[in-house]
Amino acid sequence: MKVLISVDIEGVAGVFHFQQTRAGNPEYERARRWMTDEANAAIAGAFDAGATVVYVNDSHGDFRNMPPDLLDARAQVIQGKPRYLSMVAGVDLGVDGVCMVGYHSRAQGAGILAHTINSFAFAAVEFDGQPMSEAGIYGALAGEYGVPVWMASGDDVFIAENRALFPATTFVQTKQAMGQTGGVSLSPAQSCAAIRAGVVSALEGRAAVAPWVWPTPLTVTLRTQTPALADLFCQWPTFERTTPVELRFGAPTVEAAVRMLNACSAMSAMLR
Known part of the structure; x- marks a missing residue:
């Protein structure tokens, strides 16, 4: 094991x-x-x-x-x-x-x-509307x-x-x-x-205990702490800005979603 x-x-x-x-x-x-x-x-x-x-x-x-x-x-x-x-x-x-x-x-x-x-950067993350x-x-x-x-x-x-x-x-x-x-x-x-x-x-x-499998593809909603952070993250051309502090993106897998979120997290260092 x-x-x-x-x-x-x-x-x-x-x-x-x-x-x-x-x-x-x-x-x-x-x-x-x-x-x-x-x-x-x-x-x-x-x-x-x-x-x-x-x-x-x-x-x-x-x-x-x-x-x-x-x-x-x-x-x-x-x-x-x-x-x-x-x-x-x-x-x-x-x-x-x-x-x-x-x-x-x-x-x-x-x-x-x-x-x-x-x-510093993320106020909320949702998968298909589910707070995560x-x-x-x-x-x-x-x-x-x-x-x-x-x-x-x-x-x-x-x-x-x-x-x-x-x-x-x-x-x-x-x-x-x-x-x-x-x-x-x-x-x-x-x-x-x-x-x-x-x-x-x-x-x-x-x-x-069974694995918890999220259905894919999925839509990720990311709420940022400031509009400036949403400005920065929306340099990613596939992101959709929905409010001054909120954006959405689609991901084919949970792994892809995680990698996108962590890329945003790393980008946020530019605004610290």
């Missing part, structure tokens, strides 16, 4: 502020250790449940957050960008299921540090490769947003949101124990 573990940071226990998610300050250095510890808990759970190969995808920011020497040596780590499959890079390596650790709610949501892909979080977007991309989402962890708002999309997935709550930058958290040790147990439970019940 091959398992892919995709690890973000905003849903990690103890993480509440943007400073904890950005390199260059002591708070980030602590938070990246907690992120690594939760990744290790998921790795341990996967091997407890009989995994033979575990890939760990560093899925936050520049995708270079977890020190490889601090990760469980039994796992293989996927780091660095750009990469076409982004937060689920490795889903094309013959894996049987995905676990999402440290995930968060979508942009404009009520969860802790809520955003979708790029908090990163878990939804990348869960659909995994589904396109025939791979189900077995387990996911994050705050209570993240879980509420995604439970209907992934009804058979095992969710582990690490925090309760009391706003965008506050809430109640498990201790890092409690969170790691819950994640390890959650992965074991998810893998033991994996037969009940």
Whole structure:
């Protein structure tokens, strides 16, 4: 059994502020250790449940957050960008299921540090009118490769947003949101124990979880944070501007949609 573990940071226990998610300050250095510890808990759970190969995808920011020497040596780590499959890079390596650790709610949501892909540029992303979080977007991309989402962890708002999309997935709550930058958290040790147990439970019940396959082709609606960003993205000639801050484009596959969104995210650096 091959398992892919995709690890973000905003849903990690103890993480509440943007400073904890950005390199260059002591708070980030602590938070990246907690992120690594939760990744290790998921790795341990996967091997407890009989995994033979575990890939760990560093899925936050520049995708270079977890020190490889601090990760469980039994796992293989996927780091660095750009990469076409982004937060689920490795889903094309013959894996049987995905676990999402440290995930968060979508942009404009009520969860802790809520955003979708790029908090500077994107105010909302929809697939065929369905609001999408990163878990939804990348869960659909995994589904396109025939791979189900077995387990996911994050705050209570993240879980509420995604439970209907992934009804058979095992969710582990690490925090309760009391706003965008506050809430109640498990201790890092409690969170790691819950994640390890959650992965074991998810893998033991994996037969009940099917891949989530989004129908294609699809229409993507992207709402930007400013009209200037929509100006920039609509340099792409196939994009249709629908309002000063909204555009639409068609995509033949979820993978194509993800690659277009991530290209826009990279372009947005021109306006920072």
